[in-house]
Amino acid sequence: MSFIPIKGRKARVLVFGSGGVGTMAAYALEKGGMAEVTTVLRSNFKAVTESGFKINSIDHGLDISWSPTHNERHCSDNASQPYDFIVVATKNLADFTPGVASLIDRDVISDTTAIVLLQNGLNIERPIVDAFPYNPVISGVPYIGAIESPPGTINHVNHDELIISPFRNDNIPCKLSEDAAMNFQEIYGSCPNVTCIYERSVEKARWRKLLYNASYNTIAAILGMDTSRMRASEFIIDDLVRPAMKEIQATARQVSGVHLTDDLIETVIRQDNYKAFFRPSMLQDIDKGKHIEVENIIGEPVREAEKAGVETPTLRVIYSLLKALQFKIKIVEGLVEVPASGEKLKYGISRTRGG
Amino acid sequence: MSFIPIKGRKARVLVFGSGGVGTMAAYALEKGGMAEVTTVLRSNFKAVTESGFKINSIDHGLDISWSPTHNERHCSDNASQPYDFIVVATKNLADFTPGVASLIDRDVISDTTAIVLLQNGLNIERPIVDAFPYNPVISGVPYIGAIESPPGTINHVNHDELIISPFRNDNIPCKLSEDAAMNFQEIYGSCPNVTCIYERSVEKARWRKLLYNASYNTIAAILGMDTSRMRASEFIIDDLVRPAMKEIQATARQVSGVHLTDDLIETVIRQDNYKAFFRPSMLQDIDKGKHIEVENIIGEPVREAEKAGVETPTLRVIYSLLKALQFKIKIVEGLVEVPASGEKLKYGISRTRGG
Known part of the structure; x- marks a missing residue:
């Protein structure tokens, strides 16, 4: 198995999660000229399909009206063929189900599709590797102040600097993950207004x-x-x-x-x-x-x-x-219910005395 | 110097702080028949002087309209002679000035006036001893759920149990503090609806x-x-x-x-x-x-x-x-001012990169 860097055609990229980070990533990827982006819209579907994104960006300029090549409601809506990269830029809520991994439709993924996580925190790659053990996983640490408010409007206030690293896992050769990460860095970094840095190790x-x-x-x-x-x-x-x-x-x-x-x-x-x-x-x-x-x-x-x-x-x-x-x-x-009476709670046995 | 327990006449008691705890203490003291209470009113002055206190109490009953023997605006307003006990039932805000000690007017205090603190927390007695080194200080730990809302209306929801102890200090004989505390316990505990317990040591x-x-x-x-x-x-x-x-x-x-x-x-x-x-x-x-x-x-x-x-x-x-x-x-x-620019602050040197 090997990862063949995308050359001579635009990389097919799906961006999942179109808040501040995801939208600015989609914008940079298309502006660089090496990617054709499909965004999956959720809470801002109506706003963006009606009038596109409105972007005010420290890197790209103010009052930009923009839409990616494709806006879709679901992962698989534009999936006549698998994507080269799935960029995940949702919030990472490990204590809620379904997790990110289960939101990615398997139809849109081939053996060589690389999954790029643009998210904060530690050990975010593990559920992705569990769900897609043979796909390269790319770990991205975004430094970008980008907030969506109201839906479809992105205010981007700090220079976009993205650290890209391969996330190694024992199921696939290291080189596969490394090649995929380097290729993504090249595609993202081809946008002249952003900084995209490849680091061998994700930890630092x-x-x-x-x-x-x-x-x-x-x-x-x-x-x-x-x-x-x-x-x-x-x-x-x-x-x-x-x-x-x-x-x-x-x-x-x-x-x-x-x-x-x-x-x-x-x-x-x-x-x-x-x-x-x-x-x-x-x-x-x-x-x-x-x-x-x-x-x-x-x-x-x-x-x-x-x-x-x-x-x-x-x-x-x-x-x-x-x-x-x-x-x-x-x-x-309403995701957890607090009983009106505490009798069955571990700490529910009540006495009458207040503090 | 000795503390002569008040017998054969009502003890003259000033209650400073007429929220939930102070008002229920004033009520219990007068109901017990051994004290004549003057309360100092602050935020609820208008409400109480116009229509008295309204009390709903788990110990004393509902819909009680009541006023103590004297309601005053300031400590010294009814001070033709010193008080036997000054009961302090204000909130204890050690990080604000003026502190409790400086709110007690020296005119109302004689050598034998005992100061009773009905307050929560640790080391609350120290500023009082510093300010009144030769007066007996009595430390009271109130167990009482009593809330004033709106001004002048007290809702008292847990049985009034008050732990009374002498706070010893090296300036005066132990027995002075102990006698004062025991006398106060007798006066407060003479109200049949409350529990007032004397403990030798305040710490427990x-x-x-x-x-x-x-x-x-x-x-x-x-x-x-x-x-x-x-x-x-x-x-x-x-x-x-x-x-x-x-x-x-x-x-x-x-x-x-x-x-x-x-x-x-x-x-x-x-x-x-x-x-x-x-x-x-x-x-x-x-x-x-x-x-x-x-x-x-x-x-x-x-x-x-x-x-x-x-x-x-x-x-x-x-x-x-x-x-x-x-x-x-x-x-x-407006008690602290946050500078608009961070240049003179210890941690104020700014860079341009957001998190």
């Missing part, structure tokens, strides 16, 4: 991004605070944000041999533009009552640390609090 | 109450969740509430030699009536945008643990998050 970029996502992103979500107010307080940085980052640093080193320096931590602490009073993605989800990416952003780092014997007291509490906030969202949605 | 009752207040109360405030939904989740109990209680248990033993059993922890976990879906006091404060009692409820236990070398990883994170929520409230109130 993932842990590097977790420095921010497992600290600022999570703590902002719990507190309902933008990162500038957090910095103005000083103690939120000293007592919560930096301790969380130090625990990611220790875990990355022990689990993956990745060395994240103290200087890098201080840089990430100051990374957001202070004047933007930025509300990180998980906080934006909380603001809207949407599901949060709790498991891959913080659950997996905590579990990996535990397996490796690394202490993560700060991350553990943050993780449990975020699981609790997700539990609240599930109550509102 | 304070740590016992912190089991609940440093865990359920704080975590509910961060999550915006009632205690029944927390119990229904199970993991919130196992991963947050019980670990916080275990840290209080370890700290109480190391710092004060107080032994809180594992059985007691399990009892406190089930203490609220499940069917009430109870929102603890700190959560109610958050709901209303009011200040929270963060320092004495959780800051002091964390600091005592640190001094004694007890690890409190869960309480530490909870404490920092609550300080952050208080910081948010201070921003809204």
Whole structure:
């Protein structure tokens, strides 16, 4: 089995998940001239099929009206032949079913279709490898501030820098995954306005991004605070944000041999533009009552640390609090039911005395 | 110097802080027949002077219209002679000025006036002793679910059980504090509907109450969740509430030699009536945008643990998050100012890259 880089024709790319990250990826892929993109639309289907995407982009310009080559409702709607790449840019919600893997229709996949994950967090590749053990999996860490609001309108505020790595698995030759990742990097990087970097190992970029996502992103979500107010307080940085980052640093080193320096931590602490009073993605989800990416952003780092014997007291509490906030969202949605009487609950036996 | 128990006349009692706890204390004190109470009204001054208190009480009955012997605007308004007891039942906000001690007018205090604190948390007595070093200080731990809403209307839902102890300080003889505390217990306990218990040592009752207040109360405030939904989740109990209680248990033993059993922890976990879906006091404060009692409820236990070398990883994170929520409230109130530009801040140097 080998991966034959797509040359002499446009790569057929399906982009699954057309929020901020997915749409900007679709746009860059088509602008580069080496790909023909089909996007799968879900919540924004009506808005986009009626009037296309509206894009305001720091990289590409303002007031862009755009549609990809094909907009479809379902994965298989434009699948007369399999895709070369399936780009998955949905939120990664490991604690909800169906998972991402089961949303990808098998009809659209051949032996050589590579699956590209443009998602945050740790161990996101595992369910994909389980579902598609013989396909190359490409792990992408997107650095891009791109938010969809309202449906079909994308505001893209930070330069698009995408780190691409092969995710190796024992079922297929390493070279297969590497060739696929390098080919995707070439196709994406052919867009002159974006930066697309190939790294041999996926770990460093993932842990590097977790420095921010497992600290600022999570703590902002719990507190309902933008990162500038957090910095103005000083103690939120000293007592919560930096301790969380130090625990990611220790875990990355022990689990993956990745060395994240103290200087890098201080840089990430100051990374957001202070004047933007930025509300990180998980906080934006909380603001809207949407599901949060709790498991891959913080659950997996905590579990990996535990397996490796690394202490993560700060991350553990943050993780449990975020699981609790997700539990609240599930109550509102009726996905979990809270009994009116506690008699059958593990902690339901009631007494009469209040606190 | 000695404390002469008040006999043969009514004790003159000033109650400072006329929310739920203070008003029910004033009511019980007068109902017992051994005290003449003056209450100091603040936010509810207009409502109470116009139409008295409205009380719905599990101990005393429903639809009670009541006024104490005197309602005053200021401590000194009815102070032709000093009080025998000053009962302080305000919220304890150690991170705000002026503190409780400075609100008590010195005109109303004689050498033998005893100061009774009906407040939650640890080390609440210290600023009082600093301000009034030669007066007996009585430490009261109220178990009472009593909420004022709207102003002047008190809903009292759990039996009033008050633990009274002398707070010893080296400036005055132990017996002075003890006699004062025993006398107050007699006066309060003469009301047949309430339970008032004298304990020689203040520590056990304070740590016992912190089991609940440093865990359920704080975590509910961060999550915006009632205690029944927390119990229904199970993991919130196992991963947050019980670990916080275990840290209080370890700290109480190391710092004060107080032994809180594992059985007691399990009892406190089930203490609220499940069917009430109870929102603890700190959560109610958050709901209303009011200040929270963060320092004495959780800051002091964390600091005592640190001094004694007890690890409190869960309480530490909870404490920092609550300080952050208080910081948010201070921003809204204009008590702290968040600069529009981060240039002069410790963590304010901005770069352009967003997370």
